[in-house]
Amino acid sequence: MNRLALLILALTLAAPAFAVQPDEILPDPALETRAREISKDLRCLVCRNESIDDSNAQLARDLRLLVRERLVEGDSDAEVMAFVVDRYGEYVLLNPTTGGANLILWIAGPAMLAAGLGTAALYLRRRRSAPEPQPALSESERARLTEILKD
Known part of the structure; x- marks a missing residue:
């Protein structure tokens, strides 16, 4: 049972690696590396928070192919990004x-x-420098209050 769980975990973690299809990969390793680097910085417009390199959406595939097409045509990385x-x-x-x-x-x-x-x-500075509140009771009121509290 542990081997099955380990296999499922490995396939789950490797799922983004399956996004780029074998027919998309360029024969030139240098161009493919550049394409992967550019693809990591482009958002999949379907998945929204995934790069097109990690997404399995059809639009992400189209963008990956577009990036590779522009690189094959001789565009620099900046030109490819600007085009997209x-x-x-x-x-x-x-x-x-x-x-x-x-x-x-x-x-x-x-x-x-x-x-x-x-x-x-x-706010804190004004609060510290504010004068102390004055007692609201007069001397006669204070004496009457003391008398009432004693009872």
Whole structure:
């Protein structure tokens, strides 16, 4: 029984390795290595959080073939990435760029954290420097309260 469980575990862990079909692999090992590196940075538009190298979706296969086709035509890695981004949009990148409109998204989180910490520090500083509250009871009221509590 342990061998069966081990076999199932090994096949489960090796499932992403089966995504790239044998007919997709380029005969030139250098080009294939470049294709794999590029594919690891491209998002499968069907699976959303998987790279096209790990996905079994048909669209991921089409993207893998497109990457390999562009490499065979002589494009550099940057040209292949630019071609895919131009065709499918920046969402296809697993690691979005930090320029342009995305800069707002990259800065927004740390800016909100800094604003929250600044607000908390200002609140605590004002609270420390606030005067002590004055007693709300006059001397006659305090004497009457003491008299009532003794009874």
